[in-house]
Amino acid sequence: MGLPRFKRPGGTIESSSNLYVANCGPAVGLTFDTIEAVFGAYGPVKGVYLADESGTRVIVSYHEERSAESALKALSRRACPELGGRSLHIQYSVHSVCQVAVDDSIPVSMAASELDIPGLYLIHDFISAEEEKTRNVNANQYLGELPSFLSPILEKMSLFQKLGYAETVLLDQLTVNEYPPGVGLSPHIDTHSAFEDLIFSLSLAGPCIMEFRKYSTGVWLTSPDTLNDEEAQNSEKSSKFLRRAIYLPPRSILLLSGEARYVWHHYIPHHKVDVVNDTRIRRASRRVSFTLRKVRKGPCECEFPEYCDSQK
Numbered sequence: 001m002g003l004p005r006f007k008r009p010g011g012t013i014e015s016s017s018n019l020y021v022a023n024c025g026p027a028v029g030l031t032f033d034t035i036e037a038v039f040g041a042y043g044p045v046k047g048v049y050l051a052d053e054s055g056t057r058v059i060v061s062y063h064e065e066r067s068a069e070s071a072l073k074a075l076s077r078r079a080c081p082e083l084g085g086r087s088l089h090i091q092y093s094v095h096s097v098c099q100v101a102v103d104d105s106i107p108v109s110m111a112a113s114e115l116d117i118p119g120l121y122l123i124h125d126f127i128s129a130e131e132e133k134t135r136n137v138n139a140n141q142y143l144g145e146l147p148s149f150l151s152p153i154l155e156k157m158s159l160f161q162k163l164g165y166a167e168t169v170l171l172d173q174l175t176v177n178e179y180p181p182g183v184g185l186s187p188h189i190d191t192h193s194a195f196e197d198l199i200f201s202l203s204l205a206g207p208c209i210m211e212f213r214k215y216s217t218g219v220w221l222t223s224p225d226t227l228n229d230e231e232a233q234n235s236e237k238s239s240k241f242l243r244r245a246i247y248l249p250p251r252s253i254l255l256l257s258g259e260a261r262y263v264w265h266h267y268i269p270h271h272k273v274d275v276v277n278d279t280r281i282r283r284a285s286r287r288v289s290f291t292l293r294k295v296r297k298g299p300c301e302c303e304f305p306e307y308c309d310s311q312k
Contacts, residue, residue: 017068019060020051020093023086027055027175027194027293030083035060038082042074043067051093055175055291056194059093068092108209108245108276112254115244117212119258121163122246126156126253132204146174146292153202153253153290160255169198175291181206181283184268187213192262192300192308195293199256203248206287209274210254212264214242247276262304 019039024030032048039045039060044067051057062068076090109115112122131152146154157169173195179185190199248254256266274281299310
């Protein structure tokens with residue numbers, strides 16, 4: 001069974017036993033154990049889960065609504081010394097009972113060049129089958145420098161120059177996610193102010209389809225970080241975005257830069273069978289992703305201010 005799925009409500013909800021907590025998570029150096037210990041002061045915690053792949057937003061799920069209410073009142077928009085002095089942005093969350101609409105009629109590309117998304121690159125067989133087996137990460141331990149087993153991967157980043165990307169690659173942050181068969185990723189843009197321009201995603205074990213959506217600014221639905229599942233499948237708005245899809249085989253690496261990183265929502269549909277060029281590919285095994293980024297030290301000054309949290 002996959003992890004429970006939650007959404008950030010588009011409107012106002014009076015109460016819930018689940019909290020959506022922004023500016024908090026493994027990408028900013030906070031382990032789930034640390035987060036649970038802090039929020040546990042307000043009542044027994046059922047679990048702490050990633051809200052999306054960014055690693056900067058989590059769901060804290062309590063057994064009782066009154067515990068969530070106490071934590072929200074005590075911690076929201078206040079610096080928390082136990083969490084590195086970070087100011088948390090908290091609101092109620094609810095279980096998501098729907099899934100991102102999947103339209104298998106959309107063409108699925110095998111190469112990034114076919115999608116016409118500026119700044120998107122894909123390399124197949126970026127690592128070997130033997131390198132794929134090497135994975136030993138202690139999620140409860142602060143690693144400091146990137147772990148040594150990533151060295152062969154970092155050394156291969158020059159391969160992107162052959163695809164036309166010539167910038168220097170500097171990375172200092174790694175997020176490892178594991179997806180059971182059928183479990184996907186809600187639509188989102190990695191927060192501009194949290195990370196620099198380059199977002200690398202290395203796919204291990206199982207394959208998947210990743211979809212991209214570019215919304216016009218006139219129908220911009222929410223803040224530039226997360227789009228919930230209900231908004232993604234709203235039929236009235238669905239005609240007002242560009243949509244692309246690409247197949248990510250095991251051992252491939254995807255690079256989001258420029259417009260692809262700052263403007264396009266990306267997500268993985270929640271379903272167990274992908275259709276690629278009329279071929280049905282079952283997600284029979286789990287998928288593991290290594291997301292590599294560089295933490296941004298100052299405000300974002302990208303060329304897309306209408307999508308940027310630093311420039312609003």
